[in-house]
Amino acid sequence: MQEGETAVSATFAQTTQPARPAAVRRVFGAATPQPELSGSGFTYRHDWGSRRGQWVLRLDWPDVGPRSQVFVSVGEGVAGGTDAGKFIGAARYTVHNVAPRAGGVDIWVNIEWEADIPLYADYLVVNPGDVGGRTVQITVQRHGTVALSDADADRILADMGTILQSDDSPADVATPVQFVRNGPVQVLPPNVPATIQTEADLLALLNAGSGVKIVEAIRWCGGPGGSIIGCAPLGSPTVNLAAVRFTANQEGLIWVHEYGHNAGLGHRTDDPRAVMYPSVGVDHNVVNEAESASFLTGPVAARGAPMASSCSLGAAIQPPQDVRAFVSQHWIQGIPYQAASQYTEEDAKLLLEWLVDEPEKHEEFLPEIVTTLGFIGSEIAAQPLIDFVQQPRASRATFNAKNAALIHLGDLINKSGSQAALDFITRVATDREMAKQLAVHRSAIAAAEAAVAGIDARNLESLAAELAVSATFGLALAGKAESEGTLMGLMKNATAFPAVKVAAMEAAVLSQKMRSQGQETYYSAKCEGGQQQ
Structure with a gap:
């Protein structure tokens, strides 16, 4: 036995050796910190209570992310709390694995003792400089008819951070923001x-607390629209946004785009790869310096400033010459009217080939x-729609595309004056049984999908009412005296769906705007004054 070593209880040995000052590396406070351990650092001691045997202990900690470097030591705790310290007794404490994650760190430990004894764990967390800027805790809510697990939410939130943290082009600014889930995914209240x-x-959705709210579909964001996949107030004191389920590798972009609106950011069209x-x-992962600063600051109070939403970006967006390329992309707040309306009847013929001859091949983009x-508003599209x-x-x-068609047949009527289209959407809005007939096939499929996913199922009545409400807003967009008269009648129609009667009140006001302003002016004015994006 060498000098400084002492046998203890014949079970294990202990030794004391001095540290070598020349080998010590100062992590924080040094003039030139070590690159491997630079950034923001945290230490913490946690009392895991009395335990024995093997445990996986999951510590929730918003400042920890997947790229955090976490070092853990465990030991027997002195009675009286963590400030009393730890001591070495006869029990063996072992740390097997340490796994940082978004919003916390998990450890696997083993306490070899025949009874439960106190376990204290010391954590040293070092976040690289591009990780520790800001951690945003977000409550996630879903409608009862939408499948979204905690794991789904964690994946999407992690993708939000990855999009902002990357700097894969000269125009991109790495933005150290990460997003973590605040509690389990909740179900939205029944009034939503x-x-x-x-x-x-x-408004019911935005008033249902804060956070990300996931619904089946969005057809109103500053006005009616048939291809909307996200919507949020421009400037919000808290995270408050709506979105739909989407392609897995792009859901994070939708959420972070809408979060950008909460942070006061408008759309940007000078770079087609921009997050906004x-x-x-x-590949839409680029943020500039001003946007980076806003993402770091987070949600801000509503400013009431004009906002250019998708519908008014025709002058800024140069639509591709081929209309099929234009519709083969998803516009978050819906198809921009001023861009789409530049296409002609010849372009409409190309789209009708897709819609009529091969709808299955282009199903993803049917709403667009x-x-x-x-x-476009050509009469030739009325009967095919x-x-x-x-x-x-x-x-x-x-089904989403059918609702979009009912809404935007109103725009076609406005331009072409199609009486056949007007008669059709009038029947869907006013004839409850007709709406049910149109929804019956979707009702059966939705019930089967819900059973597999373990979620609430939409019934025939609610799906039929959805189609009828879409047709109601189609009547408003038609901008005709006849259609406005129908809307006035729907408010008092005893046989109409209750949702239609409520929608008719909003639609009548919209119809008056459309008739007084005209279609072009309406869409421009709607966008310039809109506060939801």
Whole structure:
């Protein structure tokens, strides 16, 4: 036995040796900190209570992320709390694994003793300089008819951070923000509908606490629209945004884009890869210095400043020459009217080939196709759109597109004066049984999907009412005296769906604006004054 070593209880040995000052590296406070351990650092001692045997101990800690470097030591705690310290007794404490994650760190430990004894764990966390800037805790809520697990939410929140933290081009500024879930995914209150179709619906959703709110569909964001996948106030004192489930590798972009609106950011069109560009894409991860500062600051109080939403970006967005390329992308706040309306009847013929001859091949973009046909406004699209709504195919994407067609047939009527289209959407809005017939196929499929996913199922009545409300807003966008008269009658129609009667009140006001301003002026004014993006 060497000098400084002492046998203890014949079970294990202990030794004391001096530290070598020349080998010590100062982590924090040094003039030139070590690059491997630079950034923000934290230490913490946690009392895990009395335990024995093997445990996986999960510590929730918002400042920890997947790229954090976490070092852990465990030992027997002195009675009286963590400030009393630890001591070495006869029990063996072992740390097997340490796994940082978004919003916490998990450890696997083993306490070899025949009874429960106190366990204290010391944590040293070092966040690289590009990780420790800001951690945002976000409450996530879903409608009862939408499947979204805690694991889904964690993946999407992590993707939000990855998008901002990267700097993969000269124009991109790495922004050290990470997002973590605040508690389990919650179910939205019953007054929030599965589909947001009116201003009242959106207000009910935004008033349902803070956080990310996931619904089946969004068809109102500053006005009616058939292809909206995200909506948020421009400037908000808290995180408060609406979105739908989407392609897995792009959901994080939708959430962080809408979070940008909460932080006061508008759309940016000078770089098609910008996070705040009005459409989504797997490579939309660029933020400039001003945007980076806003993301770091987070949600801000509403400023009431004008905001250019997707619908008014026709002058800023140069739509591709081929209309099929234009509709083969998802615009977060819906198809921009001023861009789509630049296309002609010849372009409408190309879209009708997709809609009529091969809808299955282009199912993902059916809402964009029918919306653009409505904005082009050619009479040749009226009957094909009517036939599309009446055909039995009823996948989720197809049902969304049918609702979009009912809304934007109103725009087509406004331009072309199609009486056939006006008669059709009038019947859908006013004839309850007809709406049910149009929804019956979707009702059966939705019930089967809900059973598999373990979520609430939409019934035939609610799906039929959804179609009827879409047709109601189509009547408003038509901008005709006849359609406005129908809306006035719907408010007092005893046989109309209750949701239609409520929607008709908003739609009548919209119809008056459309008739007094005209279609072009309405869409420009709507965007310039809109506060939801």
